Amino acid sequence: MNLQQLDILLAVVAAGSFSAAARKLGKVQSAVSTAISELEIDLNLQLFDRSGRYPKLTEAGARIVQQAQLVRQQCQQLTELAADLAGGLETRFCLAVDDEGQLPWLAPVLAELSAQFPKLELQVLFPLLEDLTLMLERGDADLGICFQPQQLPEQFLRWPLQQLQFAAAVSTAHVLATLAEVTTADLQQHRQLMVTGRGESLEKQRGRLSSQVWWLEGDIAVLALVEQNLGWAWLPLHVLQPAMLQGKIKLLPINSEPAQLPLQLELWQLRDKTPGPAGLWLRQRLLQLKG
Secondary structure (H helix, E strand, C coil): CCHHHHHHHHHHHHHCCHHHHHHHHCCCHHHHHHHHHHHHHHHCCCCEECCCCCCEECHHHHHHHHHHHHHHHHHHHHHHHHHHHHCCCCCEEEEEECCHHHHHHHHHHHHHHHHHCCCCEEEEECCCCHHHHHHHHHCCCCEEEEECCCCCCCCEEEEEEEEEEEEEEEECCCHHHHCCCECHHHHHCCCEEEECCCCCCHHHHCCCCCCCEEEECCHHHHHHHHHCCCCEEEEEHHHHHHHHHCCCEEECEECCEECEEEEEEEEEEECCCCCCHHHHHHHHHHHCCCC
């Protein structure tokens, strides 16, 4: 069995007869008939009922045609992938994002990436704080999206993305939710829920006010415990919004206004790493969201 036989089989099915398929393929009818007969021998199956004026697929033949169509599609995908790789397309690409809470605004960009590079093998990971830095340094990630650090690293190229607004929030059942105005002293008296990586760094202390802290990996985990009335937390507004609409949480009024903390998102790339076509496209598209 070979691909040419499958092509002839599909041509016969599409054309409706051996003679019509032969004309379409530019072959003599005997060559088409011989190819089908040899395929039937190779498969030990009768693919066509030849008793009528036109050949009719048997039940087994119909199943084989379905599989042959899949094989030809896979061959086409293989050819296209080889062409992409020959043109320099990455075999895989890893994007490291500080926290899965970024997905609501990032997912549409990844949908565009899929349309532009449908054969790219993409990996999206959500390391936190210094864990993201280590991934980029080791070459385990190609691009990183993270918050502007307090200590600026020199080994990375950095581009500003959008600013995210963080708000102090609690469950509507929390005692802080009953206060008309919340002071720093009030916050210090209650458990604070904070995001952490798996290492120890100064970055994880940013925004800390309370002496009592529970550390969690990710904004989604923090939000879940805020909703359970286990503490207060700084969280991005886009992460808080669904729970706010459901009436589960309340933004804390500090100085009579809901407290907000702007943090700058950045795009990072190791200085000596050269991205391929997909990486360059993604970098350019992300920078278009800057604002």
